[in-house]
Amino acid sequence: MDRRNRTAGWLALVALVMVSLSFAAVPFYRWFCQVTGFGGTTAVSEVAPSEVLDQTIRIRFDASKERDMPWVFKPVQRVMEIRIGETGLAFYEATNTADHPVAGQASYNVTPDQAGGYFTKIECFCFTEQVLQPGQTVQMPVTFYVDPEIARDREAKFIPEITLSYTFHQIPLPEAEASLAPAAPKPVN
Incomplete structure (x- = not known):
């Protein structure tokens, strides 16, 4: 026993x-x-590096949304060329096409995957949820840089272009917003 x-x-x-x-x-x-930076996950920092290289890199911006998300979502500028270590500022635009407030949260990815650990965000709309009122259009900033360490990485130093992709997903409205939203109409039988 x-x-x-x-x-x-x-x-x-x-x-x-x-x-x-x-x-x-x-x-x-x-x-x-x-x-x-595994899987294209970006780094986050509060400040830009002090070192800025003469070498430039092209940054592409991509936008998508989940299937039933009632927003139009797109990058304002599709391509930007910046010096490695330099702070970049890009904008994405979102419009709520629904007749009610809609909350969204952006997920992000960087390709190629090897660049993920070197692509660093300082500020980003993806850090918080976004709530858009019916018909509202907003421009949302992302402040970033490419870490100068990328130039010292045996494989990553040959990357000519990095793509930053965002996908917006609809999320439940925050309680404060939900209490102000009109009730959805009940289906008629």
């Missing part, structure tokens, strides 16, 4: 560790991607 209790105890411990690891996986993966 003592052996069965010990085995049951070990199995319970293994199960507890597995459940704990499953909850830790998401924040760990997010941290790993931000640190390494």
Whole structure:
């Protein structure tokens, strides 16, 4: 009987560790991607680097939205050429075509993947949710730079172009906005 209790105890411990690891996986993966740029995840900084190189790199801007998102979403400028280390400022434009307020959150990606760890955002509309009123159009900024360390990376230094892509996803309205929104009409049978 003592052996069965010990085995049951070990199995319970293994199960507890597995459940704990499953909850830790998401924040760990997010941290790993931000640190390494894995999967095109960008870095975030509060200030631009002090070093600006003479070497330039082309930045392309891409925009998409989830299937039923009632917005028009596009980059204001499709291509920009900046010096590596220089702070860039780009704008994306969104228009709510619905007859009610719509909240959205942007997810982002950088390609090629090797550039993700070197593409650094200082400010971005993607850091917060966006709420647009019916018919409202806004221009949303992203301030960024390409880290000069890219020029010292054996593989990444040959990247001529980086594409910054955003996809907007509809999210539930924040409580303050939802209380002001008119109730959706009930279907007629």
